[in-house]
Amino acid sequence: MYQKIASLLNQPETAITERVLGYAKQAQEIVKHFGLNNFVVLDETDGSSEPDVSPLAEKRQLQMQISQEIAAMINEHIDINMLLETILEGISRCIGMDRVLFALLSANKATLNEKMSIGWRKTMTAKLSFIVTATPPSLFFRALSASNAVWVNPKTQPEWYSLSDSNALGKNECFIMPIYSSGKATGLIYADRAYGSSSHLTENDFEIFQFLTEQASIGLSAFRKQSGRES
Secondary structure: OOHHHHHHHOOOHHHHHHHHHHHHHHHHHHHHHHOOOOOOOOOOOOOOOOOOOOHHHHHHHHHHHHHHHHHHHHHOOOOHHHHHHHHHHHHHHHHOOOEEEEEEEOOOOOEEEEEEEEOOOOOOOOOOEEEOOEOOEOHHHHHHOOOOOEEEOOOOOHHHOOHHHHHHHOOOOEEEEEEEEOOEEEEEEEEEOOOOOOOOOOHHHHHHHHHHHHHHHHHHHHHHHHOOOOO
């Protein structure tokens, strides 16, 4: 049933099946604890029925696998780097994004500094940094002012892209989720298709992005509580 996922993750199918079904119960507990109604939970089956092998079904299966991995991480003592890496990999693989970035605001709120990224063409030692300006409002300033994930298209929302944004990022259709701590924006997750993909982003892509980035917020919140950084 999970042959495609096993191939993508380079793991035996039997191991994937055992882990997914085992994590399902943990995911249910996460749902109850955090009140996350749209968390994907798998039913236990014997795997005898033929799976839907359409591209959308493959994306959904991979999303479910990754969601169970995330559920297990949140339910245990959190390795925040592994959690974020799993989420960024999930966005890259489940949606087919070329570039994914997790960045945090500097203390003076003037720049966003990379903490983790996938797909960016840069030297291994270089870290991405982006200026956040209110006048004129930059792409990331607008996104950080939002309360939820945003889907930005340069063809229909050209005002979202400042000259600085165009120089630093290009003008690509993208998804952005602001990350909050104690009611204040502290960073964001950004994803786009910057390298010539002919396919447009879809509502289904946006739903998966929202789902996965919500897990980042939950995980970061749980991590801070485990670390005693929040009361």
